[in-house]
Amino acid sequence: MATAIQAPRHPAGLAQKLADSGLRSTPQRELVYDVLLTKRDHPTADEVFARVKPELPGISLATVYNCLETLVQCDLVRAVNFERGPTRYCPNLRPHAHFHDEVTGQTHDVDLPETLFAKLKSELPPGFDANAVEITFRGKAQSSAN
Amino acid sequence: MATAIQAPRHPAGLAQKLADSGLRSTPQRELVYDVLLTKRDHPTADEVFARVKPELPGISLATVYNCLETLVQCDLVRAVNFERGPTRYCPNLRPHAHFHDEVTGQTHDVDLPETLFAKLKSELPPGFDANAVEITFRGKAQSSAN
DNA sequence: CAACAAATTGGAATGATTCTAAGGTGCAAG
DNA sequence: CTTGCACCTTAGAATCATTCCAATTTGTTG
Known part of the structure; x- marks a missing residue:
């Protein structure tokens, strides 16, 4: 009954990498990852939240934090800090x-x-x-x- | 063996550097700076506060923050951040x-x-x-x- | 389907830092 | 000296990012 799930724009690696860690692929995680890949401007959690909300209006900020943390744990994303400013997220895995x-x-x-x-x-x-x-x-x- | 070097109680540069910026030398500023020079283990503001309080029991945490900020402004101390942890302070000015x-x-x-x-x-x-x-x-x- | 684990959620809690408003302090001019 | 004034310090409130929590919701498995 729900709208068809949109094809993810990211490589199929997400679900696999999550599974490798015994975690599930969820719409929230996919969308958060998608947002990071789409605009690679090192957004903060708040900014990710803002970009994600239009597509998944029910998502909470706590979930965005959770998803980002999960992606970092799975080595799909890196957390970047600069002088006590809010943490920023970066899908560039190369050194x-x-x-x-x-x-x-x-x-x-x-x-x-x-x-x-x-x-x-x-x-x-x-x-x-x-x-x-x-x-x-x-x-x-x-x-x-x- | 190396001789242990004692930090001078009143580093000559402090009052001058402060004056250069139109600022005053105060007991609080001197003591905070002294504490940083004496134990160079990159303490946090809280740790500096704890070390300073026995000598100046009336000092407030806000003042410690103010003093540290002042010392950073005067290029006497550097602020060091690591992954959103509390800011640490370092009197080593060499790169x-x-x-x-x-x-x-x-x-x-x-x-x-x-x-x-x-x-x-x-x-x-x-x-x-x-x-x-x-x-x-x-x-x-x-x-x-x- | 029922049970169970994993995820999500909103709101409360936390921790570091900054802000604010109200006194102190010390020097300079009178 | 005393008053003015800019600089300082102070306690506590406020802020900001993040984490924690307890209560659902969702997905998977038996």
Whole structure:
């Protein structure tokens, strides 16, 4: 009786990845993931909520938080933080840095050569074993064009 | 063996740096700064509050926040954030990275060659002009004992 | 279908930080 | 010195993002 479920625009990986963790694929999770893939501007949970609500009016903010957390757990999405601001979400899984534009407040992905990440880790003093490195630039970007 | 160096009770630079910004040197500001210099373990505002209170029992948490903010403004201290946790404060002004120990929760300074910071900035795509880079490692450090 | 587990929901609770309004403090000019 | 005034500190209220909670709802399985 309900409206037909729209074909998801994302690869079939979601349901599989969720299942791998013993989790279910739900309309909320699919839509939240879809929203992240569709507009990759590092939205906050609130922004995701706003984008998701028109398509699923009954969804709650708590659920958006839950879904985002789930996606992060499944390694489908990365959480990005900048100076105590609200957490932002990013579906780019390749190792990359973030550039925060101080003027516009926008966050841009910056691809860096894998070698640089390796070099950084190699600079650690003995006894320090890093399994992740986060690199954040702050400054001005010339083109505000996406 | 290295000699333990005692932080001067009244760092000469403080009053001057404050005056440069048209601000006053107060007992609260001096003590907060002193506490940061004395135990450089990246304390949170709450932790600074706890360390400062015995010496100045009337001090309020709001004042600690104010003092810390003032010190950051005057470039005497840096604010360090890690994944939405409470802001931590660091009197190390040289460019350096932070290593976050996932086991102990401790934050360690990691000195990196200046050239690496330069190299990172040079990797930015054209049009991106960074005036700051933050590097955070996450992992395990062998020596929990300092 | 019934039972059970996983998910979702709205609202309350939490934690860090900031705001606000009301006193203090200290120096400079008279 | 005393008064003015800008700067500071203070306690508590307010804010903001996020998490927790208890009560449904939904989906799966026996």
